[in-house]
Amino acid sequence: MPDLTMAPPPEGLLRERYGDHAPAAPLRLNETIRTLLGHRSVRRYLDEPLAPGTLETLVAAAQSASTSSNLQVWTVVAVEEPDRKARLAALVGDQKHVVQAPLFLVWLADLARAERLSAQAGGGREGIDYVESFLVAVVDATLAAQSAVAALESLGLGSVYIGGIRNHPQAVAAELGLPPRVMPLFGLCVGKPDPERPTSVKPRLPQEAVLHRETYDPAQADEAVARYDVTLSGFQRAQGMAEVAWSKIVADRLGVLKGLNGRERLRAALESLGFELR
Ligand SMILES: Cc1cc2nc3c(=O)[nH]c(=O)nc-3n(C[C@H](O)[C@H](O)[C@H](O)COP(=O)(O)O)c2cc1C
Known part of the structure; x- marks a missing residue:
């Protein structure tokens, strides 16, 4: 794949991603990086099945990601049956795209497989119940x-993550037949983007907010956030959305318990799914 370091700056791509606040240094662009920078969530899909082999390709990409100590403590459940998608859509807050997408993937932190194989080998389970093991599975x-998302976007497909899968984790676990110590983390709708309903790239924070050199610098981050509020307001205006400062969105979401949308009960849900989290 050619390295296009010296190519002229991709004005469109960077402008969409950063508004007026693109990094000053020239980016090193190639096809892979263009695909990553062009990411946007897609919530409208064509009513078409995915090409044969798509699911297996996405899982191969997913399995190619690094995994802590090669433990591979995750599983994905692929849901294509319309009735099951409809029941899951209801559980995630009536999100229509879950029904409309030909494929709905539910990504799981899975300590059950490791626990089973340890038991089969006559081993113990002492390490299972710790926060560390749960975090390893989540990561x-x-x-x-x-990695699956990067792969599907490179194939011209679109997707959107569904955090709503954590609204009712026990009901999702029952629907998918999950054993104890398997936790649904998020869903992913996958399909061919509907060209009649195109989606825009949503600008991100200036790099100064997320990239600190050598040591952490809150003042630098706060200054960049103020610039981002302006950029995101411009994006909201262009999209015909209500203009709300991003910093207010974050404050509203994390500043009051209501912002967690019921997920403040997650610790109890985790316990009931068999995660002690010591
Ligand atoms: C873990 C996770 C959960 C998400 N959950 C939802 C969801 O339940 N419904 C939804 O419409 N979008 C969901 N999103 C999509 C985000 O809203 C979206 O990624 C964000 O607004 C940035 O937009 P972009 O992906 O188009 O750049 C989720 C994203 C992530 C990473």
């Missing part, structure tokens, strides 16, 4: 899912 599953 592994997340890296795998995002």
Whole structure:
């Protein structure tokens, strides 16, 4: 794949991603990086099945992600049956795209497989109930899912993550037949984007907010957030959306318990799914 380091700046791509606040340094662009920078969530799909082999390709990409100590403590359940998608859509807050997408993937932190094989080998389970083991599974599953997203976008497909899967984790676990110590983390709708309903790239924070050199610098981050509020307001205006400062969105979401949309009960849900989290 050619390295296009010296190519002229991709004005469109960077402008969409950063508004007026693109990094000053020239980016090193190639096809892979263009695909990553062009990401946008897609919530409208064509009513068409995915090409044969698509699911297996996405899972191969997911499995190619790094995994802590090669433990591979994640699983994904692929849901294509319309009735099951409809029941899951109801559980995630009536999100229509879950029904409309030909494929709905549920990504799982899975300590059950490791626990089973240890038991089969006559081993113990002392390490299973710790926060560390749960985090390993969450990190592994997340890296795998995002590799699948990069792969599907490179194929011209679109997707949207569904955090609503954590609204009712026990009901999702029952629907999918999950054993104890398997936790649904997020869903992913996958389909061919409907060209009649195109989606825009949503600008991100200036790099100064997320990239600190050598040591952490809150003042630098806060200054960048103020610039981002302006950029995102412009994006909201262009999209015909209500203009709300991003910093207010974050404050509203995390500043009051209501912002968690019922997911403040997650600790109890995790316990009932067999995660002690010591
Ligand atoms: C873990 C996770 C959960 C999400 N859950 C939902 C969801 O339940 N419904 C939805 O419409 N979008 C969901 N999203 C999509 C985000 O809203 C979206 O990624 C964000 O607004 C940035 O937009 P972009 O992906 O188009 O760049 C989720 C994203 C992530 C990473």
